[in-house]
Amino acid sequence: MATTDQLIICEHCDSVYEKVTLAKHQKTLCTRCGGVLQRYNGLTVEQRLALTFAALMLWIFANFYPVMSISLKGLKNSATLWDSVVALSLGPITFIALVAAIAMIIAPIFQLLLLIWVLGFALRHQRAPGFSFCMRWLETLRPWSMLEVCLLGAMVAVIKLAGLLDVLPGIGLFALAVLSLMMIRIAGRDIRELWDLV
Ligand SMILES: [Zn+2]
Numbered sequence: 671m672a673t674t675d676q677l678i679i680c681e682h683c684d685s686v687y688e689k690v691t692l693a694k695h696q697k698t699l700c701t702r703c704g705g706v707l708q709r710y711n712g713l714t715v716e717q718r719l720a721l722t723f724a725a726l727m728l729w730i731f732a733n734f735y736p737v738m739s740i741s742l743k744g745l746k747n748s749a750t751l752w753d754s755v756v757a758l759s760l761g762p763i764t765f766i767a768l769v770a771a772i773a774m775i776i777a778p779i780f781q782l783l784l785l786i787w788v789l790g791f792a793l794r795h796q797r798a799p800g801f802s803f804c805m806r807w808l809e810t811l812r813p814w815s816m817l818e819v820c821l822l823g824a825m826v827a828v829i830k831l832a833g834l835l836d837v838l839p840g841i842g843l844f845a846l847a848v849l850s851l852m853m854i855r856i857a858g859r860d861i862r863e864l865w866d867l868v
Pocket of ligand 1: 682
């Protein structure tokens, strides 16, 4: 019988399978519910760590540079992600401001810092202090990190406003676009392979 290390449980229906080694572009599906069990992950720890640092830089750009600038009859205004959260908090929907702050700013930065922490140690084949705690939090934060939703919202705003005002997408918007793609790659479900690596 296989040891528990070689087993994988379908997160949708709890069926248990034996893990297999995947080749490029392969994935395994649950025969019972069709959910994805494993996906091929071509990233080494070094590559993932390098991408995480790059993503951290992009996070800084996305947060400190304007997402868009608008101008009308000589009046100019630009807003960063944080400005949009502050603007929401001043309105009648303060709760949404909190959710937006978590989804766009707080969850992604915590994901990146936790990844740097666990990957930094994994590089030396060590388990980081608080490894299981960090891995659990990475899993918890994943659904809360909604950069792609934020990106979509910002793009809709740029396109809709473009008809009324002069709208210029800012550095923040481009950083956000690349960051949201990178987050899917580096903080996806496949980080659980770290459990076997260290
Ligand atoms: Zn299943």
